[in-house]
Amino acid sequence: MGGSGRDSPRFNCANDGLRENLRRLVPNTLPPRMPVIFSGIQPTGTKHLGNYIGAIRQYVEGQDRGDPAIFCIVDLHAITNPYDPAELRRSVYDLTALLVASGLDPARCVLFRQSDVKEHTELCWLLASVTATGELNRMHQFRDKSVAQRELVSSGLLFYPVLQAADVLAYRAHEVPVGEDQREHLELMRDVARRFNSRFGEELLVVPDHRIPVVGARIMDLQNPDRKMSTTGGSEEGTVYVLDEPKVIEKKIKRAVTDADDPPRIAKDPAKPGVSNLIDIMAVARGVSPEQVVADLAQARGYGDLKAATAEAVIAMLAPVKVRYEELRADEAALEQILASGAEKARSIAAQTLADVRRVMALGPPPS
Numbered sequence: 412m413g414g415s416g417r418d419s420p421r422f423n424c425a426n427d428g429l430r431e432n433l434r435r436l437v438p439n440t441l442p443p444r445m446p447v448i449f450s451g452i453q454p455t456g457t458k459h460l461g462n463y464i465g466a467i468r469q470y471v472e473g474q475d476r477g478d479p480a481i482f483c484i485v486d487l488h489a490i491t492n493p494y495d496p497a498e499l500r501r502s503v504y505d506l507t508a509l510l511v512a513s514g515l516d517p518a519r520c521v522l523f524r525q526s527d528v529k530e531h532t533e534l535c536w537l538l539a540s541v542t543a544t545g546e547l548n549r550m551h552q553f554r555d556k557s558v559a560q561r562e563l564v565s566s567g568l569l570f571y572p573v574l575q576a577a578d579v580l581a582y583r584a585h586e587v588p589v590g591e592d593q594r595e596h597l598e599l600m601r602d603v604a605r606r607f608n609s610r611f612g613e614e615l616l617v618v619p620d621h622r623i624p625v626v627g628a629r630i631m632d633l634q635n636p637d638r639k640m641s642t643t644g645g646s647e648e649g650t651v652y653v654l655d656e657p658k659v660i661e662k663k664i665k666r667a668v669t670d671a672d673d674p675p676r677i678a679k680d681p682a683k684p685g686v687s688n689l690i691d692i693m694a695v696a697r698g699v700s701p702e703q704v705v706a707d708l709a710q711a712r713g714y715g716d717l718k719a720a721t722a723e724a725v726i727a728m729l730a731p732v733k734v735r736y737e738e739l740r741a742d743e744a745a746l747e748q749i750l751a752s753g754a755e756k757a758r759s760i761a762a763q764t765l766a767d768v769r770r771v772m773a774l775g776p777p778p779s
């Protein structure tokens with residue numbers, strides 16, 4: 412993704428409007444600043460087109476805008492669902508290789524594994540003191556996933572948003588690039604930060620903004636376009652994986668569910684979720700607006716043309732990532748080195764926040 416500023420129309424940032432209005436009313440009081448950017452991504456499953464468009468592309472865009480831009484492979488979140496320990500270790504390397512193959516440069520951002528920085532779990536516990544269980548019980552993700560965990564609903568699943576709040580707040584991040592599905596967790600984290608500051612009488616934690624792409628914030632399952640493309644809840648045929656072979660991508664997109672409109676109509680319309688989804692996917696893959704995609708397909712003979720063009724654009728976007736991934740994944744020692752050096756940088760930032768948090772909460776010996 413090419414570089415873009417905080418004013419990029421491709422993203423919605425919660426407080427951007429407010430900040431811009433203030434800047435206009437009182438010039439020079441709020442100079443443009445480089446935001447601290449933070450986001451986490453789970454090392455589970457194989458990453459799909461939704462993860463790539465909603466999250467990973469935003470990370471790559473953010474790495475030169477952030478000071479610093481921090482990206483975390485959240486293995487502690489991954490253990491809130493049933494998992495195989497050996498597979499988790501492999502998946503962390505898979506994801507590290509995928510992120511670097513997608514364009515993250517460890518020299519221009521901080522890339523690390525969550526469990527290497529113990530400040531995350533400590534801050535999680537400390538933030539629990541200002542988080543209501545009722546709020547956690549109401550989270551959609553908890554409600555959906557706890558239904559799926561039939562044998563044991565882990566308390567980690569309930570606590571997931573508190574750990575997520577700790578991930579972000581430990582770095583005093585201003586911006587959190589995520590897909591639309593994380594909006595509710597981001598709102599909770601903002602409430603937790605405000606409540607903590609008010610309870611302990613200092614503006615110590617930064618209330619972060621979410622950064623959600625204007626196009627592609629919610630990529631839908633190709634077979635069930637009323638549901639988001641998802642690692643655990645989606646259909647295999649309706650989920651395009653970043654590392655799928657081109658032939659597989661083509662097959663999945665060509666079989667995408669559209670609608671029975673006669674004559675077929677290529678348009679963005681809430682009543683046409685399948686067609687709208689393909690338009691969004693193609694827009695992102697080609698780097699143009701959905702309106703442009705619709706205009707380009709004005710002469711199309713039907714949905715077959717839309718699907719063929721979408722498949723071609725997605726294959727062109729993902730093919731270089733796959734090639735680079737294969738090279739990087741072969742060298743686990745190099746991947747481990749990237750994570751270790753990222754963890755060192757992350758720790759040095761998070762430790763400062765934790766020292767402040769412990770001080771205001773009166774934990775440990777009094778400051779000298």
Ligand code: AQP
Nearest residue numbers: 452453461462465466589590628629630640641642643
């Ligand atoms: N369908 C999607 N469209 C746009 N963005 C999406 N994200 C997830 N699905 C879509 C964004 O991807 C980032 C990583 O999410 P994660 O760490 O939760 O990884 P995951 O488990 O692979 O995510 P899924 O697919 O959402 O898994 P399920 O549904 O099983 O929990 C986040 O920024 C997310 O918004």
